[in-house]
Amino acid sequence: MTELHATRAIAVAEGSRSRSRFRTRRSAADIGLTVWSIAVFLFLFAPIIVIIAYSFNVGRLLVSWDHFGFDSFAAIVTKPAIRDAVLVSIRTGAVAALLATALGTLAGIAMARRPGKWVFWFIGLLLLVSVTPEIVDAVALLPWLVFLGQDLGLGIFSDGIVRLVIGHSLFSTAIVAYIVRARLVGLDAQLEEASADLYAPPLRTFWRVTLPLALPAVLAGGLLSFTLSLDNTIVAAFVQVSGTTPWPVYVLSALRSGLRPEIAAVSTIMLLLTLFALAMVAVVLRRAGDSATQIARTMAGS
Amino acid sequence: MASPSAPRRLPAPLLAFPAWAWLLFFFVAPVGMVLWFSFGYKPGIFGTHANDVLSFDRYIEALSPTFFATFVNTLWVGLAGTALCLVIGGPVAYWMAVKAPMNRRGLLLALVMVPFWTNFLVRTIGWQVILAPEGWLSTLLQAVGLQEGPLELLYTRTAVLIGVVYNYLPLMILPLFVAFDRVGGSLREASKDLGANRIRTFTQVTVPLAQPGIVAGVLLVFIPLMGDYITATVLGGAKGNMIGQLVASQFQTAQNWALGSAMAVLLILVIALTVAAGALLLWLLTWPARSRRRLVLGDAS
Numbered sequence: 074m075t076e077l078h079a080t081r082a083i084a085v086a087e088g089s090r091s092r093s094r095f096r097t098r099r100s101a102a103d104i105g106l107t108v109w110s111i112a113v114f115l116f117l118f119a120p121i122i123v124i125i126a127y128s129f130n131v132g133r134l135l136v137s138w139d140h141f142g143f144d145s146f147a148a149i150v151t152k153p154a155i156r157d158a159v160l161v162s163i164r165t166g167a168v169a170a171l172l173a174t175a176l177g178t179l180a181g182i183a184m185a186r187r188p189g190k191w192v193f194w195f196i197g198l199l200l201l202v203s204v205t206p207e208i209v210d211a212v213a214l215l216p217w218l219v220f221l222g223q224d225l226g227l228g229i230f231s232d233g234i235v236r237l238v239i240g241h242s243l244f245s246t247a248i249v250a251y252i253v254r255a256r257l258v259g260l261d262a263q264l265e266e267a268s269a270d271l272y273a274p275p276l277r278t279f280w281r282v283t284l285p286l287a288l289p290a291v292l293a294g295g296l297l298s299f300t301l302s303l304d305n306t307i308v309a310a311f312v313q314v315s316g317t318t319p320w321p322v323y324v325l326s327a328l329r330s331g332l333r334p335e336i337a338a339v340s341t342i343m344l345l346l347t348l349f350a351l352a353m354v355a356v357v358l359r360r361a362g363d364s365a366t367q368i369a370r371t372m373a374g375s
Numbered sequence: 376m377a378s379p380s381a382p383r384r385l386p387a388p389l390l391a392f393p394a395w396a397w398l399l400f401f402f403v404a405p406v407g408m409v410l411w412f413s414f415g416y417k418p419g420i421f422g423t424h425a426n427d428v429l430s431f432d433r434y435i436e437a438l439s440p441t442f443f444a445t446f447v448n449t450l451w452v453g454l455a456g457t458a459l460c461l462v463i464g465g466p467v468a469y470w471m472a473v474k475a476p477m478n479r480r481g482l483l484l485a486l487v488m489v490p491f492w493t494n495f496l497v498r499t500i501g502w503q504v505i506l507a508p509e510g511w512l513s514t515l516l517q518a519v520g521l522q523e524g525p526l527e528l529l530y531t532r533t534a535v536l537i538g539v540v541y542n543y544l545p546l547m548i549l550p551l552f553v554a555f556d557r558v559g560g561s562l563r564e565a566s567k568d569l570g571a572n573r574i575r576t577f578t579q580v581t582v583p584l585a586q587p588g589i590v591a592g593v594l595l596v597f598i599p600l601m602g603d604y605i606t607a608t609v610l611g612g613a614k615g616n617m618i619g620q621l622v623a624s625q626f627q628t629a630q631n632w633a634l635g636s637a638m639a640v641l642l643i644l645v646i647a648l649t650v651a652a653g654a655l656l657l658w659l660l661t662w663p664a665r666s667r668r669r670l671v672l673g674d675a676s
Contacts, residue, residue: 106469135500175393213405301567
């Protein structure tokens, strides 16, 4: 106790002795913090601004600026390879998002409403899925799909879109399951119990009560899965079949043969699409009454 | 009253079964296969793997001096990158959660998330454009006189470090923001009312309470950073500075699936061991603080 008193007395003494000095130091520290933060925000946006600016570059190579123009945007329409790659990405993204959302939602509801020993093992598996480096996923899936498709003769696993969807759905399933679980754990199960007590069959309770309660999380998870799939490069590069090359893999191969301004142009359009999807997620969550912090946590997948 | 309603609900196995099955079949099985490959060998020029003779030889091969240097380099980039993210992102998260105006916080969070959700490959290419010897930064630095001759940063370890810090910084800022936000103003005010100054409040109230968020941020950055493949390829060149590139090249160009698998398993082991070592270090470092607090409580009772 004496020690505690002593430290407290020292602290009080320190505080009163230099209160006036602190006021000036405090504002200096605050200004420093603000300046630092603004600098970091500029750092975060530097390459994005560069990509957007360079999408108006008319030149042979992306890196060297020639002059301003809209040629690169026109090239998207005229070059079928680019258009096809973007379409493959969007198709894969939609299917992968639907699949991951369905699997993840069911798993998330089960984890929130049927807690038990199995949840421990299941979360373990989800954690394993989300911490395994993507490159390991990629090199593991490639021989596995070759084994299923060629050695076992299951033709469906040789289909380009199916392969991409499988590869993109793994991480997203885990993320959707986390988000849905987090939402339902925060809501009381009384409504579902009431529905069951009123003799609603289990499926009707599920459709009419549980799912609507989880809906904001389901939509957020679905849109996040879509963006994650659009973004997926590593797994896609390994499992893709020629003919169904998704956009990021097209960019990766262009990296070796020379980047052209069209890449920046498509990236700018894709960025706008992603921002739109994210804004939708935020609106959905805001409507459901989440605070900025909760939205951040949902989007960070924790 | 609970028992009659229990059978009226969908059973847990039915709900979670599809996800279980999907992940077991497309995650556990393939990764298990890689583990199995890693004990095999590459038969001849055209074969990719064979498992009729099992050994740890591929692991020994993967740790031979040429590849071992890459492991050390990856660990260096991983640790330095994570530390830089913490040092750079920490003040930003603190500013956003504590100092920034309340009504601007949602917007600031959205701004942090924009790069996070921009295509990973594309934003890395953005850095390639910036750092290129013929790029605008190089021209600018030469014009100002800070740099003689073109900027020679691209395809070096520094460029990779800039790239990974950039790419994983939002993953550090977001959990730190949540952690600092959760500490709340009232506890800090209480600390100040009790006479602690700014620095003391920060080190003895804010940081200990935000510790779970700091740990989460470090893990969220360190784990994917160690497995990074894209940043190293775009900014580090084809030399192969990170393990991820080594693994990829064994599968894609060398066609030695056995060796690539052993490298992939080692990559996971390195990550797990480093995280375990970090946890032990944290436990030892916070030991004095914990034992001191325990003593004070013992005195009071």
